[in-house]
Amino acid sequence: MQATLDAFRDAVRQATETRTPLRLRGGGSKDFYGQAPEGQVLDTRAYAGIVDYDPAELVITARCGTPLAQIEAALAEKRQVLAFEPPHFALPGQASTATLGGAVAAGLSGPRRQSVGALRDFVLGAQLMDGTGEVMNFGGQVMKNVAGYDVSRLLAGSLGTLGLVLEVSLKVLPAPFDEATLRFELAQADAIRQLNQWGGQPLPLAASAWHDGVLHVRLAGATAAVRAACARLGGERVDGTMAAALWQSLREQTHAFFTPAHAGRALWRLAVPPVAAPLDLPGQQLVEWGGGQRWWLPADGATRTDAESVRAVAQPAGGHATLFRNGDKSVGVFTPLASPLAAIHRRLKATFDPAGIFNPQRMYPGL
DSSP, X not given: OHHHHHHHHHHHHHHHHHTOOEEEESSOTTTTSSSOOOSEEEEOTTSOOEEEEEXXXXXXXXXXXXXXXXXXXXXXXXXXXXXXXXXXXXXXTSOOOOBHHHHHHHTOOOTTHHHHOOGGGGEEEEEEEOTTSOEXXXXXXXXXXXTTHHHHXXXXXXXXXXXXXXXXXXXXXXXXSEEEEEEEEOOHHHHHHXXXXXXXXXXXXXXXXXXXXXXXXXXXXXHHHHHHHHHHHOSEEOOHHHHHHHHHHHHXXXXXXXXXXXXXXXXXXXXXXXXXOOOOOSEEEEEEGGGTEEEEEEOTTOSSOSHHHHHHHHTTTTOEEEEEESSOGGGOSSOOOOHHHHHHHHHHHHHHOTTOOBSTTSSSTTO
């Protein structure tokens, strides 16, 4: 792997000298996310492999080009999982191309994020190559090692704008002993109210999803706890195979709700407090994470679908809006930062990538 590392270093240094933008890319499964990619492709897939995995310590370390599928298979052999369920975004019938580096750079989490936390909460350490070709290590392989811990977590969701993530150490968790999915017919407002009521109780709630008048709740944990929760909550028990397919379709956005987005319609993700009332947006909505994540597909011909209008709906509710797929990206995919936060981003970029070569403008125009 040293030869691959040296090739990365040579490419980075040459790009820095010539001020040539580099497009850091693994399997390309998340090319759609963020501002349009720019620059010469630096393919990370050659730098792959699990470096260390200690099931007893619940930690796995792997290189950036390692396929997510390989990591999940290794964990499954020990009945362990990446609890935050990073999406692969592989289309039905196609093999996953997602890599660990891409997953960390995108920082996306799946349905269980509401109960276990986001991807960045599981990052223990990282190795990064900066814009000068220097390799830096942050964090470690245990939760107690906090040296540079915030820096390693900072890389999650940075879309490769700070440097080339070479290795990542992640905390893993045991797979749940038991799972069950319950179905309830509820209006959106009632579903949100019910989810918040359940959220304050000692229930093994792992995930939730509301769409088109139906709320699905996923329970996970000890068998006794799952059975007790099922009896307490009621609802209709969903067949295990169908339930697994449902949560997988939500994780990978193959659920029927997302079909228009794959066909080119704009898809918005609004992050709001779980207690926020239903948002006044014309079109289809899908609610996840106990009410904290609201997906929105604008109706055909609907007005008030521009970024300013959408964000004007999210902000009073205490949230923000991201243009997740398609649409007019010139308006900025992510909610514009306040001046103090924008200044911090610029300083971070200048520190790690002084020549501005890594995925330029992938997060914010002009950065």
